[in-house]
Amino acid sequence: MTTIRLRVNDDAVTREVENRTLLVELLRDSLGLTGTHVGCDTSQCGCCVVLVDGRPAKSCTVLAVQVDGAAVTTIEGLARRPADGGAPALHPLQQAFIDCHALQCGFCTPGMVMSAAALLAGSPAPSDEEIVHALEGNLCRCTGYNNIVAAVRQAADELARGGADGLPASGSGSGSGPGSGSATAAATASTPAAGSVAKEA
Ligand code: FES
Numbered sequence: 001m002t003t004i005r006l007r008v009n010d011d012a013v014t015r016e017v018e019n020r021t022l023l024v025e026l027l028r029d030s031l032g033l034t035g036t037h038v039g040c041d042t043s044q045c046g047c048c049v050v051l052v053d054g055r056p057a058k059s060c061t062v063l064a065v066q067v068d069g070a071a072v073t074t075i076e077g078l079a080r081r082p083a084d085g086g087a088p089a090l091h092p093l094q095q096a097f098i099d100c101h102a103l104q105c106g107f108c109t110p111g112m113v114m115s116a117a118a119l120l121a122g123s124p125a126p127s128d129e130e131i132v133h134a135l136e137g138n139l140c141r142c143t144g145y146n147n148i149v150a151a152v153r154q155a156a157d158e159l160a161r162g163g164a165d166g167l168p169a170s171g172s173g174s175g176s177g178p179g180s181g182s183a184t185a186a187a188t189a190s191t192p193a194a195g196s197v198a199k200e201a
């Protein structure tokens, strides 16, 4: 067992993990952040994409020990927490996926949104070709990709109007859970167990 310390959605986390534990297992099984999905376990579908230090990573192919000291952002960390502790506001990407009907079952959506968030953080006004390229590691089995590209384009426009970069300031987030058939739930992925993330003083 190895002790790792990292930040997940701006919460400090310390866990004992086996050296074989995958990042996606840490997120889903230990931290209860089930918005990160597992679609293939073979690094092909992109359902498990999260951000590690701001860069997209397929969490089914990253060992938990490899993120020791890193900042990890999951779909649960994308919505914006108001300073007054009120209900979090959807990230423009989450809202755009809903507005543009960019999902059906929603299983691929958290990974799509996180890959798109990384794109917009580095390329605020991407061309359609850049969007397609950024999402080529994310597979969707039931929605046409055109609406997904349109959603990313809409979010880019919205972020440009708001002057944001598409990522939470430091991975701060709200809770979210698996989108079991609900468009809103899939795009926001509220976690049922946000409180299970260990917080350090
Ligand atoms: S579950 Fe990780 S790429 Fe499919």
Ligand code: FES
Pocket (backbone or CB within 6 Å): 102, 103, 104, 105, 106, 107, 108, 109, 139, 140, 141, 142, 143
């Ligand atoms: S797999 Fe993408 S919406 Fe169903």
